[in-house]
Each structure stands twice: as C-alpha cells, then as structure tokens.
Amino acid sequence: MATRPRTYGQRCGLAFSLDxxxxxxxxxxxxxxxxxxxxxxxxxxxxxxxxxxxxxxxLKSLQEAEVVEQVILPPPVSSPAYGLAERGLKLQPxxxxxxxxxxxxxxxxxxxxxxxxxxxxxxxxxxxxxxxNPTSPPEGIFGFEVGAENFWLRVSDGESILRxxxxxxxxxxxxxxxxERFFGVASGRLALADSQAEIRGDLPRLEALLCTFRLPE
Amino acid sequence: MATRPRTYGQRCGLAFSLDxxxxxxxxxxxxxxxxxxxxxxxxxxxxxxxxxxxxxxxLKSLQEAEVVEQVILPPPVSSPAYGLAERGLKLQPxxxxxxxxxxxxxxxxxxxxxxxxxxxxxxxxxxxxxxxNPTSPPEGIFGFEVGAENFWLRVSDGESILRxxxxxxxxxxxxxxxxERFFGVASGRLALADSQAEIRGDLPRLEALLCTFRLPE
DNA sequence: CCGGATCCGTAACGATACTG
DNA sequence: CAGTATCGTTACGGATCCGG
Numbered sequence: 001m002a003t004r005p006r007t008y009g010q011r012c013g014l015a016f017s018l019d020x021x022x023x024x025x026x027x028x029x030x031x032x033x034x035x036x037x038x039x040x041x042x043x044x045x046x047x048x049x050x051x052x053x054x055x056x057x058x059l060k061s062l063q064e065a066e067v068v069e070q071v072i073l074p075p076p077v078s079s080p081a082y083g084l085a086e087r088g089l090k091l092q093p094x095x096x097x098x099x100x101x102x103x104x105x106x107x108x109x110x111x112x113x114x115x116x117x118x119x120x121x122x123x124x125x126x127x128x129x130x131x132x133n134p135t136s137p138p139e140g141i142f143g144f145e146v147g148a149e150n151f152w153l154r155v156s157d158g159e160s161i162l163r164x165x166x167x168x169x170x171x172x173x174x175x176x177x178x179x180e181r182f183f184g185v186a187s188g189r190l191a192l193a194d195s196q197a198e199i200r201g202d203l204p205r206l207e208a209l210l211c212t213f214r215l216p217e
Numbered sequence: 218m219a220t221r222p223r224t225y226g227q228r229c230g231l232a233f234s235l236d237x238x239x240x241x242x243x244x245x246x247x248x249x250x251x252x253x254x255x256x257x258x259x260x261x262x263x264x265x266x267x268x269x270x271x272x273x274x275x276l277k278s279l280q281e282a283e284v285v286e287q288v289i290l291p292p293p294v295s296s297p298a299y300g301l302a303e304r305g306l307k308l309q310p311x312x313x314x315x316x317x318x319x320x321x322x323x324x325x326x327x328x329x330x331x332x333x334x335x336x337x338x339x340x341x342x343x344x345x346x347x348x349x350n351p352t353s354p355p356e357g358i359f360g361f362e363v364g365a366e367n368f369w370l371r372v373s374d375g376e377s378i379l380r381x382x383x384x385x386x387x388x389x390x391x392x393x394x395x396x397e398r399f400f401g402v403a404s405g406r407l408a409l410a411d412s413q414a415e416i417r418g419d420l421p422r423l424e425a426l427l428c429t430f431r432l433p434e
Numbered sequence: 435c436c437g438g439a440t441c442c443g444t445a446a447c448g449a450t451a452c453t454g
Numbered sequence: 455c456a457g458t459a460t461c462g463t464t465a466c467g468g469a470t471c472c473g474g
Contacts, residue, residue, distance in 0.1 A: 012338035017319030031231050040456050094314045102234030121229035
C-alpha cells in the first residue's frame, strides 16, 4: 500500500515526529549533518555499522519529509552532498537536549572501552552545555585538531555553530593535541598548560572559551 | 550475550540516549506516563497497537535504566502502576519540543481521517505551546471533559502540569464538550460562547486560559 | 479480569556483493 | 565514490495461554 509501514497512526505531535524520525539511525544521520553538509561516504564512516542500503533509504525518507536536502558543495569539489533543510535545523536544539540527557549516563571510559570515541561527538555536548550556560563564551572562531579529527567552533552574536573539517578562515585561536589530552582538558582534569598542546593565535581567548566549552556535569 | 542487542556502541550523548530510548514505542510510553502514573492495561489502551509482550519488555528496560519506576497507587485502588522516575521527568521538555515540532506537520483531519485522535494528546502540544509563550497563563486548576476523555491542567508558580483523569480537587473552572467542539475551540475556529460547552466555575479565568492554552501555530 | 509470558508469521535491519 | 540488489538475522505484531 501507499502508506508507510509501521507508523503509529496517531494524531499526536510526538507520534508524528517519531513516524518521521523514530526509525533506527535516523537521528544519528541528523547528528552528523548538524556539523555541516556531508557526502554519502562521510556519513557511512561517521555512523559505522549502518548499511549503505539503509543509509540510502533513510536519506530518501528524510528528503521526502523535507528535513534533509541535497546540496552541491562549492565548485572545487562539486560533488553531491546532504545537508539539513530548514525543517531539520529546527531539530538542532532538541538533538542537543537529548545529547545532554544521555551524556551524563555514558559509562566511564575504563568501564566500557568498547564504545567508539570521537572528539567531535563530545564537542557537540560541550557546545550544547555552553549554549545553555548563563555565562556567555568569548566570540570568535576556534579551530580544533584532535588526533586525526578536525572541527571548528564559531561564536558570534550569542549564537554558536560547530562544524567538522578545518576552519574555512584563519581562526582567532587554534589548538592541536591528542584525543586523550583533549578529553583531559575538556573535563578539567588536565590544565591547558600541561597538555603539550600546540596552540596558535589568541591564547587568552582560547582559555576563556574552554571555561564554558567543556564536558558537561 | 549480556550486552543489549542493536545498540550503537558510540560514546556520544545522543547515541546513548537512543540506546536507551530509541526503540519503537519507548518514547510513546513515556508520553503516556508524562500525564500521570498508569497501569499496564491503561498503557496498552493508550498505545493501541503495541503487543503486551513488547510493552512488558519496554517497561523492564526503562526500569533498569531508572527512567520509569513502579509506583503504588493510593489505597482505594492499591494496584501496581508505572510512573516516571526523576530521570524520566527530565525528558519532559524534550518530549514537548518534539511534540511541537511534529504537530505542525500532521496532515489535516480531512486529509487523513484514519489517524486515531485523542484530545489529551492535543492537550500535550497545547500545554507545550503555552509553556513557551511569553504571555503567562492564569493560575489555577482547570478540568476538561472532552467526549469520554478526562484530563486536568494545573498552573501555579509559572509551572504547569497536565494529568489524565478527573481533577483530584474541585477545579477553579471546568468545561465539558464534544471532541469536535473541543478542537474547534482550541484552534480558535469556534468561539467558546458558540460551543455549547457546559462550564462550571470561573468562566473569565477559563477564557483567559484558553488564550494561551490552544493549538499551536 | 488484570498482568503479564509464550509462540509464530512478517517486516525491518545488517552484511556483503554488485553496478554505473 | 555513490548508491542498488540480495539474503540471512533480528525485532516487532498479533494471538493465545497462564497464574493470581
């Protein structure tokens, strides 16, 4: 039949949201796209475990629901990619709230080392905590190079965005360090001065940023 | 094996939230419990389509995760029921945000009459919109009897709660009307005066309430 | 009758192979 | 690189059964 299988069939906002977003992997796809447009292969890698057929199906549904749209990356690359549509952008604070709720329940690293760890995922919860913190962070563009991962954070006009990849402009401050040390600094266990981090640019501003951009709780 | 099947295995707040809450029906169970403790049979009815085996399994997982807890209803009933634990209460604003996001995407009644409709589900989105409205609603306890459904709303100290069932105290104002007329009034298409509603108590306060407690968008 | 547990057919998912 | 096709496995849906 034409109607989608296994929907809840209820005239309820939450149930309808889940009809669109509640299947396995869907919200994690939006999590990846939340950090900027990504190509099919990038998504496959960041989701690790999803089959290419499922990813394809999910992207199709999300486009039909106008939550995700295909975008064309700027001409040097010129390859097809996916990004959040306007309707998808509205989900951003909800994803962040859910990320904060779950973050404090994650078992410690020594208790469950089998979990795959990425600094950029932690950075999403850090940004969420920062946005909800009454003390406002310093403005600017900040670059992070954590192990092999690159991401950057922009704070301006009280708004903040987090993106994967190297910063598109020269950042106000940039930091490079290992994953382990990044988590040490982000949790406050390790002082920035002791972290052997390679830092470029405005060090005081970076230090001020790290007072609010840190692991929550 | 001991580890739960089909978890994402990622050290990410969102992924971990979904490991606990992302399976089918789970968030809808929390939606039902959000309006007060419910017994197994009440949940089966409100979810319509879930199998009793699945409901049982979900309740077990949610209790293990300390999101839901068993409660004993007060002595006249004295039967076992389920309610939100403290950790589950923290999800309430997130469920409301998701409900608001999905609400405006629900097709109109004439376009999809096959969706099952309950006034209490709509009331959840109405409460969510009210809580997020800068103009604050009047305080008090308000009873609703919509068709065969009963629910009540309490506003005090800028907090509001919505519960199924008849109000436990004499409400400041109470209204009884058909489902169709309820939706007419809630959407603003139908004036309260023309709704043939049976009203008890403080009419002006009820009218003031309905200025913010209404269908969003 | 209420609160579940058991069983089985079907739909969704996971892994891999394949194509343009 | 970006998807499609195929197929074995797992979870869900619906019914039935069981104990208080």
